[in-house]
Amino acid sequence: MSKAGSYLKKHTEALVKDVGVEPACTLTGKSKATLGRYYSDHDEHADRFMPVDAVAALEAAASYPHVTAALAELNGTQLSFDDARRNDSGTGGVNADVIALSQRFAMLMAEYHQSIGDGVISAAEARRLLKETLALQQVLVDIKLHLEDGSH
Template sequence: MSVETYLKKHSEALVKDVGIEAACKLTGKSKATLGRYYSDQVEHDDRFMPIDVVAQLESASRFPHVTSALADLRGITLSYDADKRNATSKGVNQDVVVLAQRFAMLMSEYNTAISDGVITVNEAKRMLRETLAIQQVLLDMKLHLENGVS
């Protein structure tokens, strides 16, 4: 996957995380404009989401999709603290349990996805959501280990 495609996929995930209607209202951009930022059509190859729009959307999202993608492209690991989908962690021991649970959910999604031998776009998106949830649990665990909390 090219860098451009990678960034467009994460831009799309960001808009869908916030919700298209809410993203339009928050940024003042139309659905068509937001759609062009992550479109894989040739005529939109050179269109990318402006950084101010990324900042506005990431302030309302559950996960910093584009920032994370940019960091990933540079080999940087992000660490942050925000509201989580999982219960508030009480330490590394609980993090390990939550990690195992999220991994089991990812494997369940994978098993369902490959049952017919083809992973559809929707199945891939569900697996991506679980992968992102695992990433968040790992970030929580990292913070607890850095802070010496067990």
């Protein structure tokens, strides 16, 4: 098995154990044996990996996006993990998202106004602006998901 495959299997195991084996079975509709095969390092299971829809279901319930983070690391990408995850419970739909978008944009502009006050944006100010930009981006993703889902 390749190093990347082994690395992904270890993170798949961490994901399943983070959620718990029984809840993982319920969330994915897979048996314990099937989930075990996804992270088994035995040669007969070397080409078996968890489907992305199962990864998504488990990562939504997990404390950390284990497999997504592993994929990002393998590709030289860095992720920013936010414990808050969503801007709302997901039940408000587009109207709630537009309100959140307005609030986040106002926060970004307030941070920008404060940062540019002396004519220079410091490294710490840039980090705060980036954090607000990422939060704004998450609201836009929420809007996109609600629109694609049809839950206006």
